[in-house]
Amino acid sequence: MERKQFQLGDVVQMKKNHPCGSSEMEIIRMGMDIRIKCVGCKHSVLVPRAKFEKNMRKVLRSTAIMAEDPKTNE
Numbered sequence: 001m002e003r004k005q006f007q008l009g010d011v012v013q014m015k016k017n018h019p020c021g022s023s024e025m026e027i028i029r030m031g032m033d034i035r036i037k038c039v040g041c042k043h044s045v046l047v048p049r050a051k052f053e054k055n056m057r058k059v060l061r062s063t064a065i066m067a068e069d070p071k072t073n074e
Contacts, residue, residue, distance in 0.1 A: 004053055009063035011039060015055045018043070024060060 006012060010027050014036075017023045022040030029035035034052045037044040047055075 004056060004059075006056070006059055007063060010059050011061040012036075012059050013057045015057055 006027060008027055008030050011024055012027065013023050014025055018025070018038045018040060020038060020041040020043070022038055024039040025036040026039055027034060028037050028044065029046075031049075033046050033048055035044055035046050036052070
């Protein structure tokens with residue numbers, strides 16, 4: 001099974017919504033643990049990498065795509 005690709009600054013969709021109602025999270029720190037920040041209420045949570053990879057559905061907005069295509073930054 002292929003590992004999910006994500007990097008610092010990406011906005012990802014999680015399986016469960018945050019209590020504020022938003023399911024979008026921004027990755028703000030990476031390592032053995034990953035710190036994600038809720039896009040809706042700006043609350044941040046530190047999650048073990050294995051749990052994060054299990055609960056992440058997909059990458060909604062990637063910083064790699066924005067860096068390659070300057071039209072999306074406008």
